[in-house]
């Protein structure tokens with residue numbers, strides 16, 4: 001049976017911790033977390049021990065550990081409050097909360113993936129919520145997934161069923177019928193054809209066809225093959241994967257098991273972002289249940305099919321959501337994105353064939369296996385296929401995760417499903433792809449439909465489909481500055497156009513640079529074009545969309561910012 005990250009390692013000695021994890025696949029992150037949790041920080045001694053045990057040069061290990069945001073290097077550091085300063089929490093007073101908690105050494109953390117809830121604060125592995133005046137309380141039960149009514153769903157079809165996060169509850173509402181059908185009535189290639197025919201495409205942002213990816217892994221040479229669930233969800237404004245994992249963990253586990261059966265993979269990893277400690281517990285419990293029921297491990301459903309599944313907790317780094325970076329992180333290397341080609345389907349985890357898929361993609365799979373591909377096609381509107389979960393937050397009456405049919409008018413989601421703007425306000429702008437798609441505003445909010453071609457025709461992208469709403473009370477230059485500051489903070493630094501370009505754009509959104517508009521625009525355009533042309537990964541290519549859309553939709557606010565003295569701190 002695979003081992004799990006346990007909640008506490010307080011009674012384990014150094015050698016017990018090393019012995020516990022050394023023989024596991026992808027041991028670096030769990031080893032670091034084990035010492036971090038036991039000691040409340042990562043001591044010099046712990047790093048020496050880990051470097052020795054895993055044969056990682058100490059200098060490399062230092063470089064890797066300090067790359068992540070959440071590993072404390074000072075005694076007691078793990079217990080200092082980490083306050084979310086993502087775009088929505090800034091609107092709610094995240095910076096004021098940090099100031100109020102100054103005596104406790106509070107520091108900022110990037111978006112913690114709870115944009116539909118009060119400001120999240122992490123203290124050790126405790127997740128609390130705060131008010132700008134410094135009040136902290138235990139986190140409330142997460143909001144239930146909204147159900148807008150009569151539209152048929154896929155990912156959320158059964159998520160509201162009672163007890164769905166337990167194996168019994170999951171099975172009672174149809175869970176594991178997809179895997180059973182696959183393993184008893186279909187060959188692995190039948191399963192791949194079924195998923196390909198459904199036209200399911202990746203929901204992590206890039207939209208690559210899932211069946212094509214699985215076929216490439218199935219046909220690639222090399223064993224063992226792996227399935228990796230990307231649960232890093234670091235994009236500001238995205239919190240859908242957390243909802244799926246919190247309420248429906250077995251859907252992801254079953255989806256991964258089906259993927260393993262289809263591709264011939266024998267091991268899997270769920271790479272979960274650090275900021276979801278409750279979700280980690282939910283997953284550990286679910287995995288234990290699945291192992292105990294013979295749904296993971298050896299001879300699944302009594303057949304000659306084996307699949308071991310491990311959870312690996314990240315440590316805070318947005319770039320680890322990029323698949324090459326994620327794989328390097330799993331392997332214990334510095335989490336830079338990898339050059340492509342080769343792609344993970346042939347050269348993934350440990351240079352072996354690997355399917356990396358998003359949580360939502362994998363959670364869709366069991367439902368699609370329970371139906372025929374045509375069922376999935378018909379969920380979309382018009383010519384559009386399937387559904388997408390949208391994380392909606394910001395200045396809107398009913399924020400939350402909404403599963404929408406592709407092709408739904410954006411204004412239907414904003415006004416009818418989510419209740420429209422707050423009293424006395426009107427919508428000014430909505431971000432796309434979290435913040436990576438920049439802003440949509442004006443007429444685009446009226447005419448866009450929720451599908452990639454429509455959103456792209458407006459100069460943006462749907463991506464992982466986080467949407468943050470800004471009403472007419474907001475300073476859009478300040479919102480753009482907040483977004484660009486995030487990209488500058490999270491740029492891994494591997495290539496200079498992104499490393500330097502995100503910094504220069506942040507400065508230009510914060511008062512630096514030319515004070516005549518023409519020169520300012522020329523400089524910003526030059527930076528943006530260079531970043532888009534030569535950045536090595538999606539972060540550097542997407543970041544300029546923020547400033548481009550700002551200039552396109554809000555020329556007056558830009559003019560005032562450049563030629564006047566507008567302030568750039570929101571919240």
Ligand SMILES: Cc1cc2nc3c(=O)[nH]c(=O)nc-3n(C[C@H](O)[C@H](O)[C@H](O)COP(=O)(O)O)c2cc1C
Pocket residue numbers: 201202203204205206207208230231232233234235318319320321322323324356357358359361362537538539
């Ligand atoms: C900067 C960056 C961050 C990303 N973050 C995530 C993420 O948090 N979750 C995710 O599933 N995909 C993320 N992706 C996309 C992944 O690289 C990859 O395309 C995806 O996990 C593949 O799964 P899918 O085909 O099911 O979408 C990110 C990409 C980039 C460039």
Ligand code: SF4
Pocket residue numbers: 319337490491492493494495496498499535536537538539540541
């Ligand atoms: S584009 Fe940015 S995040 Fe991506 S590899 Fe280059 S420096 Fe790193």
